[in-house]
Amino acid sequence: MPVDLEKILRPVDNPMPPFPAKHMKVASGEEMVIRQVTRDEIPSILPHVAPLVWVERDFYDVVAARVYAELLAFYAHRMQDEYVLVAQIDGELCAVVNGRMVNKDVGMSLHTLAMRRGLRIGAHAFAAKMEYHMDILGQKEVLIVAESPIGFRRWMIEYNLEKRFDIAHELGGVPSWALTKELFDRARDTLVVGRRPVPDELLAKAAAAILPPSDPPTPPEDLLAATRARYDPTGTALVLQRWKQEGKV
Amino acid sequence: MTVRDVYVIGVGITSFTRLEYPLSEIAAYPAMMAMKDAGTRDIDHLYVANMGGGRVNHQTGLASAVVDTLSLTPAGAETIENGPASGGSAVKTGYMAVASGLHDTVMVTGAERMREVNNLEATDFVATLTHPLAEHIYGVTLPSLAAMFTRLYMEKYGVTERHLAMVAVKNQNAALRNEFAHLQQEISIDGILDSPEAMTNNPYVAELLRFFDCCPVSDGGACVILASEEVAGKVDRPLVRLAGVGQASDTHAVHEREDPTDLLAVRRAAAMAFERAGLTPADVDVAELHDAFTILEIVESEECGFFPKGEGHLALERGETALGGKLPINVSGGLKGRGHPVGATGVAQAYEIVHQLRGEAGERQVDGARVGFTCNFGGFGNNVVCLVFKREN
Amino acid sequence: MPREIYAYKCKKCGHVHYPYRMVCRNCGKNEHNEFEPVPLPKTGKLLTFTTLYSLPPDFEVPSLGLAIVALENGITVTGQHRIDEPETGMAVSVEVEIVRRDGYDEHYGMVFYKA
Numbered sequence A: 001m002p003v004d005l006e007k008i009l010r011p012v013d014n015p016m017p018p019f020p021a022k023h024m025k026v027a028s029g030e031e032m033v034i035r036q037v038t039r040d041e042i043p044s045i046l047p048h049v050a051p052l053v054w055v056e057r058d059f060y061d062v063v064a065a066r067v068y069a070e071l072l073a074f075y076a077h078r079m080q081d082e083y084v085l086v087a088q089i090d091g092e093l094c095a096v097v098n099g100r101m102v103n104k105d106v107g108m109s110l111h112t113l114a115m116r117r118g119l120r121i122g123a124h125a126f127a128a129k130m131e132y133h134m135d136i137l138g139q140k141e142v143l144i145v146a147e148s149p150i151g152f153r154r155w156m157i158e159y160n161l162e163k164r165f166d167i168a169h170e171l172g173g174v175p176s177w178a179l180t181k182e183l184f185d186r187a188r189d190t191l192v193v194g195r196r197p198v199p200d201e202l203l204a205k206a207a208a209a210i211l212p213p214s215d216p217p218t219p220p221e222d223l224l225a226a227t228r229a230r231y232d233p234t235g236t237a238l239v240l241q242r243w244k245q246e247g248k249v
Numbered sequence B: 001m002t003v004r005d006v007y008v009i010g011v012g013i014t015s016f017t018r019l020e021y022p023l024s025e026i027a028a029y030p031a032m033m034a035m036k037d038a039g040t041r042d043i044d045h046l047y048v049a050n051m052g053g054g055r056v057n058h059q060t061g062l063a064s065a066v067v068d069t070l071s072l073t074p075a076g077a078e079t080i081e082n083g084p085a086s087g088g089s090a091v092k093t094g095y096m097a098v099a100s101g102l103h104d105t106v107m108v109t110g111a112e113r114m115r116e117v118n119n120l121e122a123t124d125f126v127a128t129l130t131h132p133l134a135e136h137i138y139g140v141t142l143p144s145l146a147a148m149f150t151r152l153y154m155e156k157y158g159v160t161e162r163h164l165a166m167v168a169v170k171n172q173n174a175a176l177r178n179e180f181a182h183l184q185q186e187i188s189i190d191g192i193l194d195s196p197e198a199m200t201n202n203p204y205v206a207e208l209l210r211f212f213d214c215c216p217v218s219d220g221g222a223c224v225i226l227a228s229e230e231v232a233g234k235v236d237r238p239l240v241r242l243a244g245v246g247q248a249s250d251t252h253a254v255h256e257r258e259d260p261t262d263l264l265a266v267r268r269a270a271a272m273a274f275e276r277a278g279l280t281p282a283d284v285d286v287a288e289l290h291d292a293f294t295i296l297e298i299v300e301s302e303e304c305g306f307f308p309k310g311e312g313h314l315a316l317e318r319g320e321t322a323l324g325g326k327l328p329i330n331v332s333g334g335l336k337g338r339g340h341p342v343g344a345t346g347v348a349q350a351y352e353i354v355h356q357l358r359g360e361a362g363e364r365q366v367d368g369a370r371v372g373f374t375c376n377f378g379g380f381g382n383n384v385v386c387l388v389f390k391r392e393n
Numbered sequence C: 001m002p003r004e005i006y007a008y009k010c011k012k013c014g015h016v017h018y019p020y021r022m023v024c025r026n027c028g029k030n031e032h033n034e035f036e037p038v039p040l041p042k043t044g045k046l047l048t049f050t051t052l053y054s055l056p057p058d059f060e061v062p063s064l065g066l067a068i069v070a071l072e073n074g075i076t077v078t079g080q081h082r083i084d085e086p087e088t089g090m091a092v093s094v095e096v097e098i099v100r101r102d103g104y105d106e107h108y109g110m111v112f113y114k115a
Ligand SMILES: CC(C)(COP(=O)(O)OP(=O)(O)OC[C@H]1O[C@@H](n2cnc3c(N)ncnc32)[C@H](O)[C@@H]1OP(=O)(O)O)[C@@H](O)C(=O)NCCC(=O)NCCS
Pocket: A058, A059, A060, A063, A111, A112, A113, A114, A115, A116, A117, A118, A119, A120, A121, A122, A123, A124, A145, A146, A147, A148, A150, A151, A152, A154, B018, B183, B211, B212, B213, B214, B215, B216, B217
């Protein structure tokens, strides 16, 4: 009998209760839906994550590359106990968040990637994932790290996270921070919002299709502009970019 | 002393956003645009407004870098630092140079690159302008001073959070009509004040002042070229005169002010600018005020003489300060919508007014604007520059 | 030894200043006035206050109470407050405590408590 190698490679997921979708009004007045996506929906998310790998600011590149890999691993059954939530406005993809169950009591927050900026959409999506760990999975604490200063401000400072520096986080092995049940309860009133159930029509619209983000962060015209501006004090490497802006080329 | 008339012959600006090129280029790019606009490279002197180059970008002596970047050497050049009023101060200094007869054509360019560091550091950098021993050591930042001021103003004059939100929505949405503005995201009263999620969308930064009440941290540059009547006469652009300048200061520490709800430096700088221009607040068709915090637009609109003290919020309610109203304020988006690269702001305000008076402002044009006004507010009101502009032909 | 924060009383006209300046606001001519340091009173009235949530990076707390207080002698000062439910006009007492740490330096300043 041939060995079923796939069976060995493929992790066995533990049962995880689903995240009940919720909706909320964002600062623009638009209705946003946050819901869990299934494995089948991953291919319709990947194309909107990929371009962000080239956005060399706010660590979009690092985060997008990792999110891409994690979504792919989820799709291909190469990551255990992972879940993915998306935020959508009118079907349009606004944010992707994901995480993992380490064990019954401990959760691992992976990433938060906002595709539309200036509306605290990333913050809402992050709060939803904390809600999932605490209220739905009933975990005691979630391990968190930040790649970017804006992430640090949103998570470590706004939630007043505790240090768990003895635990290396799955993302890069850096020291972890933790959201405990107690901290979450304290943040609940101010940071965690949303209404349930989502009206059928709204949910149907979101589930029907994951539409591309209309105004995603884009890379500067010269891909290495940011880096070169730092290391090339003469700025000559930027001439091309400036000419482009002036319409000369 | 005879004072010569001073005209604006060229203007330029960069997008206000995060700019990934060196500070000297952020100053130089709008300068090139302004020289193209004026059709001349005959510049006698440069004034470069900047607040944080030394601290944030590790670049001092910016003016020397800019004059060389533009190949305008051997023209004289100097950097002017006056906190968030650096831009206004530089324009005023340029005015003095031309008015006095020392120079015929001067370039005033303002630039800031604050996004090279993260937001926390940027806020801390701006906070260094507070009193080192009586304010800064406590963790006082500009938003906290504005918040304490807001509480007093609300108690005394009945301004509410709704009024602040109205300013935020008016200015941030006005920025949608400004291609150079930082924020290009519409917001609504429902989303930031009324819906069940509003308080999370719009949390307190410093209590009573919320996220959307504050201007964003931006990079950007702006430039105006000032010239004598003789030079201006040869330039084929609508003629806009810098008719009056005014500047005043107030106590460094905010707590020392006799009535902490008065912004005396604004009142005095505005009065001085109007007097010098021979005009009154009633003559003004369009104004750019320093709305680093929404409350400031309301209060400055009073202190500058457009509305009686304590009634700025009523004028706002009546829609008088919106585009199409009696006195449109911050149709560019203001600091709130356009962004606030500290050293560039005062020059960007002048850019907007010149644009408006020339009738070139497109979608956000205030019809028939002939007199414009700017207020550039440094420190927390301890150093203020006001400018009055007039269309002459 | 209890620490004090000082105001500066003009030796010519008695005008009290806080913070320090070199020339008296009241009688000042173009000369460097002499001032006598006087400890600031330890009670006062809350004029205005805020809770700041966006702090300079060296503070390791999520929020910070700040206030302006009119002290007994009429001098107004800025400081930190540690009051749960502050209200304008309420009576406060003042302590001098560490308010900021900057590397190895400790800065002392005024902290207001409910009187
Ligand atoms: C970190 C992240 C998730 C936060 O998302 P968020 O909570 O939605 O935050 P926002 O995008 O609303 O906040 C920033 C925007 O707010 C807007 N803004 C800032 N100040 C403002 C103000 N005073 N008024 C109105 N809008 C303002 C700006 O448009 C700003 O964008 P800019 O930096 O391009 O100028 C998101 O920035 C992201 O995906 N970053 C890349 C990946 C990453 O770092 N993930 C986290 C890893 S820990």
